[in-house]
Every structure is written in structure tokens, then in C-alpha cells.
Amino acid sequence: MKQVELVNGHLRFPALLTGDGEPVILLHGFPDCHENWAGILERLADAGYTGVAPALRGYAPSCQPGSGDYSLHAAVDDLLVFANQLGGRVHLIGHDWGAAVGYLACARYPDSFCTFNALAIPPLKRLPKALLKVPEQIKLSGYMQFFQLPVAPEAWLKRDDLGGVERLWRRWSPDWEPGEYLENAKRVLAEPGVLPAALGWYRHLIRLWRKQQREAQEWLSLDVTVPTQVLMGERDGCMSPRLLDHTINTDDFPAGLYVERVEDAGHFLHLERPDAVADLLVRHLQRGECLV
Incomplete structure (x- = not known):
């Protein structure tokens, strides 16, 4: 397992890298960190893939933009730059915010991705109407409103x-019992500027007066023409499995x-x-071949 950096302009994103084969980018969510992908990375390497797990924008002092832009539009741009650095076409795995970025990127730029795995987040296109049919999700998502303060x-x-x-x-x-995974996340979130940056992702959601934010919202209406797999835990206390x-x-x-x-x-x-999750991920990766 190597510690490397991916670069977008002046932003430097710490990342984990391992394996030798078709490239797979893994994006974490909140309140998590890229280091917690290590176990999955090792399993992907054993299956013949190169896995790269970068920190999301803001989750390290070196990738906190002076503009404070933590929009999904900017996160998609980061991802596309990473994909180009890895050869142009990649497999994509995203959890939580990483999955949200993945849905948008695969809808808008499908030629950059061979397959997409979304963990813990159902398809976004029909999610707004689904909330009316799964009212408990309004309560589960209450933290998102709190984070706007x-x-x-x-x-x-x-x-x-x-x-x-x-x-x-x-x-x-x-x-x-999350054990070391929680400790890893807490250590990263305690670094200078990381916690406000992580909350900045939520606070940018409502900034629809910004052109880039409106564009990202428009991408939600597009079909996803990348082979996609959605994985959700049956006991998810953040996103109700009933949303599926x-x-x-x-x-x-x-x-x-x-x-x-x-x-x-x-x-x-x-x-x-x-x-169990790695087995499902590898099975889906094998459905699509990256020609790089």
C-alpha cells in the first residue's frame, strides 16, 4: 500500500494506491476518510485491479481551495482530473458523498467510466419524489438541515x-463497533480546516444562485449510461433502504x-x-472492461 498524491491545479489530494491492473477510483463520504478504504483496496488488488482512494476535496489541508468551493460541480471536476491522470477511463466506487459525486459524474461524463458502484446512496434521479413516499427519511436527514447553520x-x-x-x-x-475506522475518521476531521470543509459540502447544496450548482442539479435529470450497481445495508440508519x-x-x-x-x-x-461487499464490487467490475 503506497501513500501518493493526486493533483488538481494547486490542490494536492493525499491518496492510497495499491495493485496492478485496470484502475479503480474509490471515493469516501462523511464523516469518513480515504484511509478507511485500505481493506477494500487490498481485496481489489488481489482480484487484479489497481485501486486509488483519494481524500475528497477539503479532507486534508493540502486540498482545501482558497475559494471555499465545496460544490458537487467542483468535486466532479476533481474526479475527472483524477481519471485523466490514471489513463482516461476508470472504474468508480463511491460511498455516501462519493456515491453522489459518482452519480453526477457518470451521468454527465459517461465516457470516463467503465463501471460505477454506489454504496449507501440510492439513485439520485428519483430521490426527491421518493422522499414523499418514505417519510422517515425526512427525520433521518434532519442533520443536513442542522449542518446549514x-x-x-x-x-x-x-x-x-x-x-x-x-x-x-x-x-x-x-x-x-467501528474501532480503528472511527479513530481514523476522527483524526482526519481534527486536522486544520477539515471539519468546516466537510460541512461545506452540505452548505453548498442550497446555493442554487451559483451557475455551477444549477448545472450539477441539471445533471440529475440525465440517464446514467455506465453499468451501475447500488449496494445498501439493510440496517442503514442514514439512508432508509426503503428508498430503493x-x-x-x-x-x-x-x-x-x-x-x-x-x-x-x-x-x-x-x-x-x-x-461480502468486496465480492459484490469485483463481480460488478468484471462486467465492464476499461480499454486504457
Whole structure:
């Protein structure tokens, strides 16, 4: 396992790299970190792939833009630059925010991706209407509204040695002991500027007066013409698995859509059940070949 950097302009993104084969980019979510992909990276390498797991924009001091731009549009741009640095076409695996970035990137720039795996996030295109049919999700997503406030979210998350971060982990993946994974995430989120940057991702969602944010919203209406697999833990305490009943439509994924519910797993399914999830990921990677 190597520690490397990916670069977009003046931003330098720390990353983990391992393996020898077709390239796979793995994007983490909140409140997580790129280092927690290590176990999955090793399993992908054993299956013959090169895995690269970069920090998301803002999740290290070296990749915090002076402009404070933590929009999904900017995150998609980061991803495309990474893909070009790895040869132009890659497989993509995203968890949480990483999955959201993946849906948008694969919809807008399908030629850059061989396959896409979305973990813990159902298809976004039909999600707004699905919320009306799964009312418990409004309560589960209440933290997103709280994160729009100034100052208070940072204070709540930081209190008692990032106790708020720990509470989210335990609520979203109940009856599971996160151990070193949680400690890794807390260490990264405690670095200078990282926690405000991570919250900046949420705060940019409502900035629809910005042209780039409106463009990213428009990408949601596009079909995803990349072979896609959606994995969700059956005990996810962040995104209700019932959302799959109202967001899955094969017409939105003309290149193929595969859906798996992972038993005995919550929101951090790839950390809770790494062997089972890795098997599903590799099976989907094998459905699409990258010609690089």
C-alpha cells in the first residue's frame, strides 16, 4: 500500500494506491476518510485491479481551495482530473458523498467510466419524489438541515473529542463497533480546516444562485449510461433502504443496473462486511472492461 498524491491545479489530494491492473477510483463520504478504504483496496488488488482512494476535496489541508468551493460541480471536476491522470477511463466506487459525486459524474461524463458502484446512496434521479413516499427519511436527514447553520454544527461535532462524529457513526451503523475506522475518521476531521470543509459540502447544496450548482442539479435529470450497481445495508440508519423501492428504475440506467441489499450492515457497509461487499464490487467490475 503506497501513500501518493493526486493533483488538481494547486490542490494536492493525499491518496492510497495499491495493485496492478485496470484502475479503480474509490471515493469516501462523511464523516469518513480515504484511509478507511485500505481493506477494500487490498481485496481489489488481489482480484487484479489497481485501486486509488483519494481524500475528497477539503479532507486534508493540502486540498482545501482558497475559494471555499465545496460544490458537487467542483468535486466532479476533481474526479475527472483524477481519471485523466490514471489513463482516461476508470472504474468508480463511491460511498455516501462519493456515491453522489459518482452519480453526477457518470451521468454527465459517461465516457470516463467503465463501471460505477454506489454504496449507501440510492439513485439520485428519483430521490426527491421518493422522499414523499418514505417519510422517515425526512427525520433521518434532519442533520443536513442542522449542518446549514453557522458555528453550531462544528461545535456539536467537536464536543467531547469529536463525540458528535462518533454519535453519527453509531446511529448510522447500529450494533457495530467501528474501532480503528472511527479513530481514523476522527483524526482526519481534527486536522486544520477539515471539519468546516466537510460541512461545506452540505452548505453548498442550497446555493442554487451559483451557475455551477444549477448545472450539477441539471445533471440529475440525465440517464446514467455506465453499468451501475447500488449496494445498501439493510440496517442503514442514514439512508432508509426503503428508498430503493421508489428510486430504482432500469430505464434510467440503459447500460444495466444491479441492486444488492447487504444483510447485517448499516451505512458503513464496506467496513462492516468487507468480504461480502468486496465480492459484490469485483463481480460488478468484471462486467465492464476499461480499454486504457
